[in-house]
Amino acid sequence: MIRLEKRPLPSQFWQVATPIVAVIMTMFAGGLMFATLGKNPIEVIRTIFWDPLFGEFAWYLRGQLMVKAGPLILIAIGLSLGFRAGIWNIGAEGQYIMGAICGAAVGLAVFPTENRLIFPVMIVAGAFGGWAWAMIPAILKTRFNTNEILVSLMLVYVAQSILAMAALGFLRNPEGSGFPGSRNFSSYPAAANPEIIAGSGLHWGGVFALITAGLLYILLQRHILGFQIKLAGQAPRAARFHGVVPEKLVVLCMGLSGALAGLAGLFEVTGPAGQISIDFNAGYGFTAIIVAFLGRLNPLGIVLAGLLMALTYIGGEMAATNLGLPSAAVQAFQGMLLFFLLAIDVMSNYRLRLKSTAAKMLGVK
Amino acid sequence: MMDFGGINPAILIASLMVASVPIMLAALGELVVEKSGVLNLGVEGMMIMGAICGFITAVKTGNPYLGFLGGAAGGAALSLIFAFLTQSLLANQVATGLALTMFGLGLSSLMGQGYNGIKPPLTGVVPFGPLRDIPGIGRMLFSHDWMVYFSIGVVAATWYVLKYTRTGLIIRAVGESHDAAHALGYKVNRIRLMCILFGGAMAGLGGAYISLIRVPQWTDGITAGAGWIALAIVVFASWKPLRVLIGAYLFGGITVLQLNLQAAGSAIPVEYLSMSPYLITILVLVIMSSGKGRTALNAPAALGQNFHASR
Numbered sequence: 001m002i003r004l005e006k007r008p009l010p011s012q013f014w015q016v017a018t019p020i021v022a023v024i025m026t027m028f029a030g031g032l033m034f035a036t037l038g039k040n041p042i043e044v045i046r047t048i049f050w051d052p053l054f055g056e057f058a059w060y061l062r063g064q065l066m067v068k069a070g071p072l073i074l075i076a077i078g079l080s081l082g083f084r085a086g087i088w089n090i091g092a093e094g095q096y097i098m099g100a101i102c103g104a105a106v107g108l109a110v111f112p113t114e115n116r117l118i119f120p121v122m123i124v125a126g127a128f129g130g131w132a133w134a135m136i137p138a139i140l141k142t143r144f145n146t147n148e149i150l151v152s153l154m155l156v157y158v159a160q161s162i163l164a165m166a167a168l169g170f171l172r173n174p175e176g177s178g179f180p181g182s183r184n185f186s187s188y189p190a191a192a193n194p195e196i197i198a199g200s201g202l203h204w205g206g207v208f209a210l211i212t213a214g215l216l217y218i219l220l221q222r223h224i225l226g227f228q229i230k231l232a233g234q235a236p237r238a239a240r241f242h243g244v245v246p247e248k249l250v251v252l253c254m255g256l257s258g259a260l261a262g263l264a265g266l267f268e269v270t271g272p273a274g275q276i277s278i279d280f281n282a283g284y285g286f287t288a289i290i291v292a293f294l295g296r297l298n299p300l301g302i303v304l305a306g307l308l309m310a311l312t313y314i315g316g317e318m319a320a321t322n323l324g325l326p327s328a329a330v331q332a333f334q335g336m337l338l339f340f341l342l343a344i345d346v347m348s349n350y351r352l353r354l355k356s357t358a359a360k361m362l363g364v365k
Numbered sequence: 366m367m368d369f370g371g372i373n374p375a376i377l378i379a380s381l382m383v384a385s386v387p388i389m390l391a392a393l394g395e396l397v398v399e400k401s402g403v404l405n406l407g408v409e410g411m412m413i414m415g416a417i418c419g420f421i422t423a424v425k426t427g428n429p430y431l432g433f434l435g436g437a438a439g440g441a442a443l444s445l446i447f448a449f450l451t452q453s454l455l456a457n458q459v460a461t462g463l464a465l466t467m468f469g470l471g472l473s474s475l476m477g478q479g480y481n482g483i484k485p486p487l488t489g490v491v492p493f494g495p496l497r498d499i500p501g502i503g504r505m506l507f508s509h510d511w512m513v514y515f516s517i518g519v520v521a522a523t524w525y526v527l528k529y530t531r532t533g534l535i536i537r538a539v540g541e542s543h544d545a546a547h548a549l550g551y552k553v554n555r556i557r558l559m560c561i562l563f564g565g566a567m568a569g570l571g572g573a574y575i576s577l578i579r580v581p582q583w584t585d586g587i588t589a590g591a592g593w594i595a596l597a598i599v600v601f602a603s604w605k606p607l608r609v610l611i612g613a614y615l616f617g618g619i620t621v622l623q624l625n626l627q628a629a630g631s632a633i634p635v636e637y638l639s640m641s642p643y644l645i646t647i648l649v650l651v652i653m654s655s656g657k658g659r660t661a662l663n664a665p666a667a668l669g670q671n672f673h674a675s676r
Binding site for chain 1: 406446449450454455456457459460461463464465467468469470471472474475478585590593596597600634636637639640643644646647650651654655673
């Protein structure tokens with residue numbers, strides 16, 4: 001019989017190996033799933049993981065990688081801080097929507113003024129929208145001890161209703177002949193978020209994502225705040241003796257993750273999405289949870305994880321058009337990845353030991 | 366019968382009883398899971414798996430009752446993944462629960478390909494005979510399918526088992542202090558596994574009710590957050606089974622009322638009405654959590670903590 005034996009210290013090797021093993025195992029399990037759907041598993045896996053990088057249309061699809069990875073990385077980095085401290089903001093999707101609405105509203109309010117300052121102000125408004133939306137569960141948590149998981153999640157549904165109101169009502173394009181959706185930002189240069197280098201897919205969202213990753217890496221490694229966040233997650237009692245105020249940490253972690261999700265929403269709506277519409281949000285807020293764990297809650301790991309997850313999005317779309325694979329298959333595939341990741345994570349903290357029958361006979365436990 | 370705003374109270378209560386069945390079953394299952402010290406956030410995923418498994422079974426066999434069995438099996442099967450990860454591999458319960466929901470949403474819409482727009486076989490109402498013809502009350506209480514009465518029965522049974530039986534005592538002991546329970550010789554992880562499976566089956570049953578009776582058809586994301594509301598109801602009920610009944614009727618009532626207001630063409634915009642159940646859930650959570658910490662005190666002491674026997 002196999003039993004688990006706790007390691008005195010987490011294994012450095014498995015910390016790094018876990019995501020890699022998990023991805024490989026997901027490919028096998030996913031291949032099985034695709035096979036039961038009647039598809040050739042090798043062809044599907046190649047379409048998802050290989051073709052977007054090295055296939056026929058790679059020149060275009062490689063650019064899409066950064067478009068999709070940008071928001072995922074930005075949101076996931078924010079979430080990872082809270083997850084490390086045991087603060088579970090799972091409503092990033094709502095903060096993303098509210099950031100987009102706030103930022104877009106500022107831009108649309110001054111349409112068609114052309115001024116260099118408009119876009120920076122929109123960025124601030126976007127971050128504010130996400131921050132404010134995340135402050136609701138944070139303050140309810142600190143003041144009334146309300147569960148932040150449930151509140152932040154409920155607020156996603158509320159944000160979606162507000163998004164519907166915005167797209168159909170207060171932000172609707174007055175010249176759109178009654179169609180839902182706001183003005184398109186691509187025809188409003190002062191508020192648009194175009195590609196910075198043509199073909200790279202890199203817009204301001206991607207730039208922000210990479211800068212944030214670097215800054216937060218330094219914060220976690222070198223700053224006292226990063227130490228406190230890690231301490232609060234690993235040993236809450238020790239953290240209190242160290243002088244960490246849990247309430248402040250909740251407000252800080254929730255606020256930062258909300259602001260980053262709001263930024264991601266703003267960059268998405270002014271760039272790739274182009275306009276506020278009922279369904280401009282593509283579920284990045286939820287996928288970012290997987291990205292955060294896949295990146296081992298480490299900012300640099302999250303950058304890699306975000307790129308990989310973006311690949312599954314793009315490859316999944318390719319597989320949908322070329323091989324007729326249902327788009328839901330990719331969602332199941334991403335969920336599966338998180339399962340394998342959590343399963344293999346046991347190796348970081350435990351050793352597998354084979355309990356021999358001889359030892360049992362001698363009464364050794 | 367008195368009418369207000371075009372809404373008949375008898376019909377409102379009747380449809381409230383139907384609307385609350387899914388969240389009642391799911392919340393009850395989760396209550397037992399949490400009583401054993403496990404926090405499974407995958408209720409939404411297990412519900413939607415139950416919804417699609419139940420729907421497919423019912424359509425394929427033409428028998429709605431087999432459909433409910435299939436739904437319970439689907440929910441339990443998904444919960445088995447959660448049980449394996451958290452009980453055998455000691456994975457983080459919050460993260461695993463979220464994974465369960467994401468995987469369930471994806472897998473269900475994958476399985477549901479080609480089932481859109483099909484009508485499932487009808488589930489008949491319980492024949493109460495003359496009781497049905499009592500004015501008002503007959504429509505309110507005696508015009509439902511058997512699941513409505515079954516769910517109330519399960520609430521009562523769970524209350525009895527948890528409060529008065531040895532099984533209930535063991536479940537509570539495991540949830541309050543797994544070390545003490547382990548020292549007494551109880552198989553902590555095995556007991557928790559059983560509770561998780563029960564929770565999965567109940568969530569699956571609730572999901573099947575949505576796709577087979579409440580809607581009744583299959584669309585992607587059909588549960589629309591019902592699983593999360595069920596989780597909130599457990600907090601609202603402060604881990605007491607009979608209060609789950611009240612909580613479910615309260616939330617079912619809000620859902621039905623806002624749908625009726627939408628249909629009646631109320632002056633309140635649709636978006637405000639459709640966000641109201643979620644806002645009220647938050648409000649209720651705040652009230653329940655802040656009331657002198659009573660709810661927090663009632664939560665199982667070992668909730669969310671994994672158990673690893675060192676010896």
